[in-house]
Amino acid sequence: MAADSTAAGPLGPPGPSAPITAAPASPSASATTAAPSDPAVGKPDGREQSTRGRGLGRRAFLGRVGLVGAGGIAGGVTGALVEHATGSNGPSPRERERARAVAAVRPTGPHQPGIADPPAAHLVFTAYDLTGDAAASAAQAHSALRELLTAWTRAAATLMAGEQPASGGQRTLGLAPSALTVTFGLGASALTRAGLATRIPPQLAPIPAFPHDQLDPARRDGDLAVQICAEDPMVAASAARTLDVLARRHASPRWRQHGFRRSAAASDDPTGTPRNLMGQLDGTNNPAAGTAVFDLAVWADAGAPAWMTGGSYLVARRIRMVLDRWDLLTVDAQAKVIGRRKDSGAPLSGGSEHTDPDFLARTADGSPIIPANSHVRLSHPQFNNGVRMLRRGYSYQDGLDADGDPDAGLFFLAYQADPRTAFTAVQRKLDRLDALSAFVRHTGSALFAIPPAAPPGGHVGQQLLES
Numbered sequence: 001m002a003a004d005s006t007a008a009g010p011l012g013p014p015g016p017s018a019p020i021t022a023a024p025a026s027p028s029a030s031a032t033t034a035a036p037s038d039p040a041v042g043k044p045d046g047r048e049q050s051t052r053g054r055g056l057g058r059r060a061f062l063g064r065v066g067l068v069g070a071g072g073i074a075g076g077v078t079g080a081l082v083e084h085a086t087g088s089n090g091p092s093p094r095e096r097e098r099a100r101a102v103a104a105v106r107p108t109g110p111h112q113p114g115i116a117d118p119p120a121a122h123l124v125f126t127a128y129d130l131t132g133d134a135a136a137s138a139a140q141a142h143s144a145l146r147e148l149l150t151a152w153t154r155a156a157a158t159l160m161a162g163e164q165p166a167s168g169g170q171r172t173l174g175l176a177p178s179a180l181t182v183t184f185g186l187g188a189s190a191l192t193r194a195g196l197a198t199r200i201p202p203q204l205a206p207i208p209a210f211p212h213d214q215l216d217p218a219r220r221d222g223d224l225a226v227q228i229c230a231e232d233p234m235v236a237a238s239a240a241r242t243l244d245v246l247a248r249r250h251a252s253p254r255w256r257q258h259g260f261r262r263s264a265a266a267s268d269d270p271t272g273t274p275r276n277l278m279g280q281l282d283g284t285n286n287p288a289a290g291t292a293v294f295d296l297a298v299w300a301d302a303g304a305p306a307w308m309t310g311g312s313y314l315v316a317r318r319i320r321m322v323l324d325r326w327d328l329l330t331v332d333a334q335a336k337v338i339g340r341r342k343d344s345g346a347p348l349s350g351g352s353e354h355t356d357p358d359f360l361a362r363t364a365d366g367s368p369i370i371p372a373n374s375h376v377r378l379s380h381p382q383f384n385n386g387v388r389m390l391r392r393g394y395s396y397q398d399g400l401d402a403d404g405d406p407d408a409g410l411f412f413l414a415y416q417a418d419p420r421t422a423f424t425a426v427q428r429k430l431d432r433l434d435a436l437s438a439f440v441r442h443t444g445s446a447l448f449a450i451p452p453a454a455p456p457g458g459h460v461g462q463q464l465l466e467s
């Protein structure tokens with residue numbers, strides 16, 4: 001623990017009904033897939049996706065999201081959609097959001113799902129370690145990885161289509177596919193165990209220890225990672241259980257984190273930026289899927305090994321919020337910590353949420369309007385060599401600690417082309433200088449390579465394990 005954390009007390013801080021049937025796979029039904037090259041796909045929060053749907057008629061729209069089967073509009077969503085029908089103008093944003101939230105994501109293209117797609121409301125994230133025979137020798141680890149990733153890839157496809165895998169326990173009978181995505185990752189330790197240490201990408205270099213880290217060894221690292229996102233919590237939890245069962249012979253869970261975001265379908269503005277547990281709009285300046293900026297920020301670049309082409313790197317940090325302290329601040333003081341207004345998310349220099357911050361703007365007494373130690377000033381690409389990352393994190397609330405304080409915060413998940421120049425470079429500054437540091441503490445950390453999508457008929461990681 002950092003020397004100055006004691007002064008701040010024990011909490012920190014460190015420093016400053018009818019089953020819904022998915023339509024058969026068809027080119028049009030795959031439109032829910034957030035392949036970045038698909039112009040219909042928008043920001044990770046779905047903003048552009050919804051706007052682009054505006055020209056579609058109701059039936060055409062439902063067909064695109066995979067809800068019109070041969071017999072017409074499928075079961076349980078019909079009532080909701082009729083209730084909000086907007087006549088000849090096509091579906092409203094909320095209709096579109098509700099339809100998207102129950103439909104199946106049908107991955108296409110070079111990337112795994114769960115990265116460019118709008119984040120669903122519920123998360124189950126698990127890190128696994130190779131165990132038993134799989135940990136006995138490099139050859140056994142290699143073949144265990146192949147077997148496990150083959151079984152997981154197949155099961156994930158079945159689950160995402162809203163079908164019951166053989167090992168699924170029929171837990172989700174009667175539930176829609178719920179925009180389920182399953183994303184697999186590999187830790188550097190898995191490659192070492194499998195005798196592939198020489199193929200560890202330089203981008204997987206360990207995240208350095210930061211002076212104010214308070215990492216719990218029980219919430220660190222892992223040989224494998226699985227990110228499961230779904231709009232329905234039962235669908236997410238059941239998928240996690242299915243993958244646990246399939247892992248049994250070769251791997252066991254090392255740590256698990258549940259998370260949640262607001263349900264877009266329940267929101268006044270389903271396409272707007274969601275809030276985190278501090279109450280801030282979080283995700284405003286994320287790169288938008290489908291843009292060159294996103295592709296550059298997120299997908300592995302030319303410096304990555306060939307087996308990672310189309311892949312990404314994921315940094316996971318469990319960041320506890322010291323909410324009892326945060327909630328004592330006035331709203332104005334909270335805005336200064338971030339550098340954005342709390343209500344609208346607009347930069348303190350003026351404008352609206354998506355106006356560029358003016359970091360040169362000064363108050364009458366000459367001090368910067370967006371404070372020098374504000375989170376946004378320190379993390380903005382302008383002061384970080386233009387580097388960006390896709391922040392796709394989830395709030396978590398894990399009950400109370402021994403003192404009765406809420407163990408709640410942000411499970412920070414950031415996809416990026418190179419964590420050395422993105423997460424690590426930015427966090428080095430935040431850890432030292434960020435005004436937000438007095439209200440958060442990092443308690444978990446992991447880094448994974450997220451391989452590209454499985455080749456047709458193959459498994460995730462095949463480009464590494466079979467070349």
Ligand code: HEM
Pocket residue numbers: 276278280281282283284285286317319320321338340375376379380381389391409410412423424426427430440
């Ligand atoms: C609990 C911890 C954190 C909270 C509550 C938080 C909250 C926020 C908020 C409210 C914004 C402004 C709106 C937006 O653009 O999304 C923001 C921006 C940002 N944050 Fe964080 N953040 C946290 C941790 C981190 C960490 C650990 C990093 C990376 C090391 C990070 C990187 C960024 C970046 C790159 C931006 C965008 C800056 C810009 O382009 O304007 N944040 N964060």
